[in-house]
Amino acid sequence: MARRDTPGLPDFSLLKRLARDQLVYLLEQLPGKKDLFIESDLMSPLDRIANMSTLKQHDIVKLYKVEYKATVSLSDQLCFLIRPRIQTVKWICDVVNADKAVGRFRRYKIIFTPQRAGDQRWLRTVGGALHLLHSVYGPFSKLYGIGSCSQMTYEWWREQVEQGEQGARPAEIGSVFLIDRDVDFVTPLCSQVVYEGLLDDIFRIKCGCVEFGPDVTSSDRSVKVMLNSQDKVFNEIRNEHFSNVFGFLSQKARNLQTAYDKRQGMDIKQMKTFVSEELKGLKQEHRLLSLHIGASESIMKKKTKQDFQELLQREHCLLEGFEIRESISFIEEHINRQISMMESLRMLCLLSITENGLLPKDYRSLKTQYLQSYGFDHLLTFSNLRQLGLLVEQQGAETLTVMESKVGKLVNDKTAGKITDAFSSLARRSHFRALSRKLNLVPKSDEEYDLRVPKDMAYIFSGAYVPLSCRLIEQVLERDGWAGLEDVTRLLNGHEFAVTGGSRAEPNSDAQRLVLVLFLGGCTFSEISALRFLGRAKGYKFIVVTTAVTNSSRLLEALLGNHA
């Protein structure tokens, strides 16, 4: 079934070198010896492109973390590498003023590294990234997208292309798909059961790197491990459903043992060859294997402890729209027993989105119980979630009509803002049930789903649900546009587009089958796995670019209101 002719990847190490060169350029703008202050959340990203000796080579003498304290640096030149946060800039002003007060002369340089914030300030960053990719690997010939941010990003990028110049070179990447996270909040709220996603849910992968604690390493120290395709063991299991991971690991362990056992009965010469040719690889594999076995064991322990199986079943029922009452009382008991605050919130949001909001009676009762169990300050969390449309009360049809008839009279009224708000939250209403039917997101449950031989992208959720985001991408690529998906885009609040650029690429060229997917607002590892599956099945190669790798905890943590 899988096509074997998926195109190869362009050389992406170029981007890393480019980013490093840009960094060096910025550092060199403050010539001479200097100290560098880095904001802590920039450490890991910086590690991906440079290291200490890169910095040393460019006259960085000392490295400090931004800690909002008076500086102890003695250098005459200070360079700050920070996020554009008001608090941080204010702190730098304090540093400068303190120097001034004591009559100290120094040079300062601030380098801002953008980040997605609650407004549109990040949009230009994304547009810039798209333009960079277009310049290096383009020209793109087809762009598809959905969601208002996608559309704005496209517009921004198009302006750049119009104004810039394009050299004549063959395209390496031909198609691009821009997708807003707003289009699909269901997928990132689901529990992940594909290995890489599970690792992220449990250990939190940060910039491709994970820290395994003593429970995984079976020693007293933690190790940080890069998770990428260079890790041969990881590479083979990252996209696998967790249930297949055990089998794979035990097979590997047996093979490894056999390889070591070959030593028995070797003579000196054979042994020498063994040591010089095979041992190193075996040792490496051994190390990786113990790590991933340790991680799997730790995952199993954590998950069996919290009744994961039942949680998954309830989650699948929500996706299917089946036994909703039972799911509500499950969530209620979860709350009553003060089991994980995040899990309860996640399930509430999933219930709300899949059911198009909660019945007012349920909403009130669940909210009250939630506040009683996890703290009244979560009033603010509920307010945040309502504003985003993630956890809302169902609006009766009559409420809508009444509002519509009133709104005309109220435009000049003080309450106009409020009405607009109510309407926009209505507009954001999810139509998950209808979308699920039209796009066939929940496969029929009457046949056994063999997770070892997945037949569709639903395997990433144990065969229970095809991620909406990835289904859209699949459909649009198949139809080469949105034709026939009008019902779907209407339910998704529109802003869809499919455009063809000037360059004429043959429809079946490698470049056309290399698809750049740009997630605005984050994507999950599960979605990446699903796209990899789709690519294998349909002969595409997907390159995923995202503003962040996200999961349910990251998504919801940003909305918690119980901190100052």
Add this chain to the structure above:
Amino acid sequence: MMRSKADEEEYWHSSKFKAFTFEDEDDELSRLKESKQAVNSIRQLVEEDDDDDDDDTEKVSWSGEPVGSISWSIKEMAGSNQKIDREPAFPRIPTEPSTLNKSHSGLSLSSLFRGKAKSENFQSFSDAFSDSVRIYAPELRKPKSEYKDYVCDWSPEETVQRLLQGKAVSLEKFRSLQDKLLLLDFAVAAHDGNVITAVLIYLKRSLRKEVLFRELQSRQTALRHFIHYLTESREQKLLLELLRALGRTEDMALLQYKEHLSITDENNKRDFLKSCLSLPFSAEDSAHVQDHYTLLERQIIVEVRNPFRSGLHWSTGCLMLRSCCQAADRQAERGGKVEIYQRFPRKASILNMPLITTLYYCCFYHYGEPEGTFSSPLNVRRTFKISEKQYFVTALAARAKLKAWSDVDALFTGRNWLGFTRKKSPLSFHRVVDVLQRNSAPTQVLQDYVALIDDAELRISLAQKLKCHDIVISTFRDMKDRQMLVAYRGKVEPGSAPERKIDDLLNNQQIRWKN
């Protein structure tokens, strides 16, 4: 979607979700353990000759390892790349209202790293990359002409364009309201949040609040950016004024309520919460804030103060005397007079804990106190209108933790109309068993509750898991399932009481087995 009962059974039995279960410890975990043993058995060998620490796994650290030379040369260079004959570039998306005609200017992608850029800076890295790839190098110095721009007379549209390119502009020269609003509208149309925010900062400085607020009402994108900006820069006062002007009173109330999070002293926090009670919350939230205040007040009393002396009138009658004798918990713990604090020292103070944690605490340390005392669980339950189920779950967990099995038992006791006692529970019995088991209840206690699980299959599986042999055996007997009973005989200890019981049953001629 409704399914018939039969469908439902069918659904669960043929369920695809059974393909894998996270509960099947026997199977999966043991397989994992095997693998681990296999790997560990060769560990010794690996470590023997592990002289060189050659991990190919990249470690993330700031240790200075040698790096490849960074190819870099900086020189100004005009765009030497030849233009090719292009077809009309990408189209605008028709749904986008193209109201603004944007001027053409050189703007490129190095904005990714600098927030400003020019397109004349193409530069090839022939030394490092293949010729087909072009890399952008940012300019080193600003051209002189750029400084001149500063004094030029740009229109609002041109000014926004220059802002987009990160060039210096003067906003101060825009004096009229119309110009200022044009600036804002062009900024919004360009979708660039940085530019929108920059213009808003200027408008905030140069317009009267009333005017700014009024104009923002009809500009939702700008309004969102302004609210975000004020939130980030913590300009609480102005933000509150804005929300008031917009008629968003509930948001205003919540914003003020939020302040309590930064108050650390509990008495100050309580007083602040009290002052929040009059804020214009929705009716529903208003009740929650009232509860929040009442809860903190209660916690302070239980934790540190003696309610009688403080003259609070909580309840009437002689029950108050009980409170009088009851020293506050912090003192009681320090004094070490009360046995329970010695057996189960408190891990943390109860201040600022959620209501249910407080209820649990009261069930743990103050169970059985008369309803008139502040710390009595019944009092907490009544004051906050806690649901029966919630109260039950919490009391169950607390008493089970203390292994107070008679208290646990008493929780279930109800009388039917004939006056017989029988166990009833607002929580399904398999959950009850779960709670008890998590609190390491002995088999003796567990089996009483396992026996009460209605669903036979669930009962058997839990009984097997928890080794409540009697229940398994009697359930199979009731089901007349000889085969299962024979199979189960293999799982109990040879020569044990359960085995004898099974044998008795199997030898019993009076039972009509179904198989």
